[in-house]
Amino acid sequence: MPKAGRPRRIVLAPDKFKGSLTASEVADAVATGMREALPELETILLPVADGGDGTVAAALSSGFDKIIVDTVGPTGEPVQAPYALQDNRAVVELAAVVGLTMLPGRRLDPMESSTYGLGLVMADAIRRGARTIVLGLGGSASTDGGAGMIQALGARLIDSAGEPIPQGGGALEGLASIDVTALRETLGSTSIIVASDVDNPLLGPYGAAAVFGPQKGAEPAHIAALEQGLRHWSALVAQATGHNDAERPGAGAAGGVGFAALALLNATIRPGIELVLELIDFDHRVVGADLVVTGEGSLDDQSLAGKAPIGVARAAARSGVPVVAIAGRLQLSPQQLRKAGISAAYPLTDLEPDLDRCIAEASSLLQQIGAQIARDWLS
Numbered sequence: 001m002p003k004a005g006r007p008r009r010i011v012l013a014p015d016k017f018k019g020s021l022t023a024s025e026v027a028d029a030v031a032t033g034m035r036e037a038l039p040e041l042e043t044i045l046l047p048v049a050d051g052g053d054g055t056v057a058a059a060l061s062s063g064f065d066k067i068i069v070d071t072v073g074p075t076g077e078p079v080q081a082p083y084a085l086q087d088n089r090a091v092v093e094l095a096a097v098v099g100l101t102m103l104p105g106r107r108l109d110p111m112e113s114s115t116y117g118l119g120l121v122m123a124d125a126i127r128r129g130a131r132t133i134v135l136g137l138g139g140s141a142s143t144d145g146g147a148g149m150i151q152a153l154g155a156r157l158i159d160s161a162g163e164p165i166p167q168g169g170g171a172l173e174g175l176a177s178i179d180v181t182a183l184r185e186t187l188g189s190t191s192i193i194v195a196s197d198v199d200n201p202l203l204g205p206y207g208a209a210a211v212f213g214p215q216k217g218a219e220p221a222h223i224a225a226l227e228q229g230l231r232h233w234s235a236l237v238a239q240a241t242g243h244n245d246a247e248r249p250g251a252g253a254a255g256g257v258g259f260a261a262l263a264l265l266n267a268t269i270r271p272g273i274e275l276v277l278e279l280i281d282f283d284h285r286v287v288g289a290d291l292v293v294t295g296e297g298s299l300d301d302q303s304l305a306g307k308a309p310i311g312v313a314r315a316a317a318r319s320g321v322p323v324v325a326i327a328g329r330l331q332l333s334p335q336q337l338r339k340a341g342i343s344a345a346y347p348l349t350d351l352e353p354d355l356d357r358c359i360a361e362a363s364s365l366l367q368q369i370g371a372q373i374a375r376d377w378l379s
Helices: 023-037 055-061 116-127 147-152 169-174 181-187 208-216 220-241 253-264 272-279 308-318 334-339 355-360 362-378
Strands: 009-014 042-045 065-072 078-086 089-093 132-136 156-158 177-179 191-195 268-270 291-299 323-330 344-347
Touching: 009 023, 009 308, 023 042, 023 055, 023 362, 055 078, 055 089, 055 132, 055 272, 065 116, 078 116, 089 116, 116 132, 116 147, 116 181, 132 272, 147 156, 147 253, 169 220, 177 220, 191 253, 191 272, 208 220, 208 253, 220 253, 253 268, 268 272, 272 308, 291 308, 291 344, 291 362, 308 323, 323 355, 323 362, 344 362, 355 362
Parallel strands: 009 042, 009 291, 089 132, 132 191, 191 268, 291 323, 323 344
Antiparallel strands: 065 078, 078 089, 156 177
16 A cells, blocks of 8 residues: 555556457556546556567557558568658567568468568658667578578579569578678668567577477477578678677577578667666656556566566656556466566456456456555546
8 A cells, every 4th residue: 555545657568468468458457447446546557568569559548640551561562561650769569560460371481481561661751751770679580690681671582593582491501691781771870779588599409490499390300400490691791790609599589580680780689668768768668557457467577577567567657656566377376476566466366267258358357356456546
């Protein structure tokens, strides 16, 4: 209970409930329930993400403009994809362009899926004046080492016959030479900041093909071929740049997009939630709040490894604001929650033990929990 009587200003900063509600929908539902219990409350909705899907939505909710661009999906089909733009900053989300959900019919294509469409979106942002691009990784459909992205930004990836190599990780073994002259002209002075919590290298048993390839439909033979292609790709990139970035933490992110960003775009990699909180100006907007409500679909051990709710709790602690969490299900002990800076957690399973019904009825359940939080903390 805050010291100065009944609080009036609540910041709602949840992540999505995957497979059920977006972060904005979660925040809306909880805010509705809180205001039903205490109509005079001021609720500030700041939905967040950890750098994967939902990153653009978080930027849009904080005032960025939505830009829709014609591009191509992971297997070359025409698609339209959104990104966020504010002044000279852009936020681009891989999942919304060349992610698994963008595959036609969700048919996995581990050898030919590409990140080319992602590069087209980035190029559009640069043409519109972006001097900083925050690139949210996660959910990639391909294991092409970011080669498609680099091609779309102007690099020439040529085979032994002097022709551009085809799209997809399966084509990397045929690469003979790299020309990055036009890529550098396109990029100019634009800085790239990669939002990712993945620290895998590009190659080897902990690399992009071995660890993440199966998620994209790669069977053992595919994984071996993709690994060989990535190894060849990284060697030629090292020749072109004069430095080898294949072992850098995060190089294996998003099927190797992290590698291409580090090696050829001079990118920096930062934890996703830290970047998102900066984009939405969380530290400024939480000042003077009486309570922060965060959460995600499942609060568990993976959450403790830097997921969005923990980042929100740490940021709120800097301003001395108490934090409570909401979740579809809770698998953390009270001691773990307290250590993470979360005073209490409210799982939907306390109201509805059946997980399928929790997913189907998440909005109404969250409204009930919002009302309960208001009664517990604000009355």
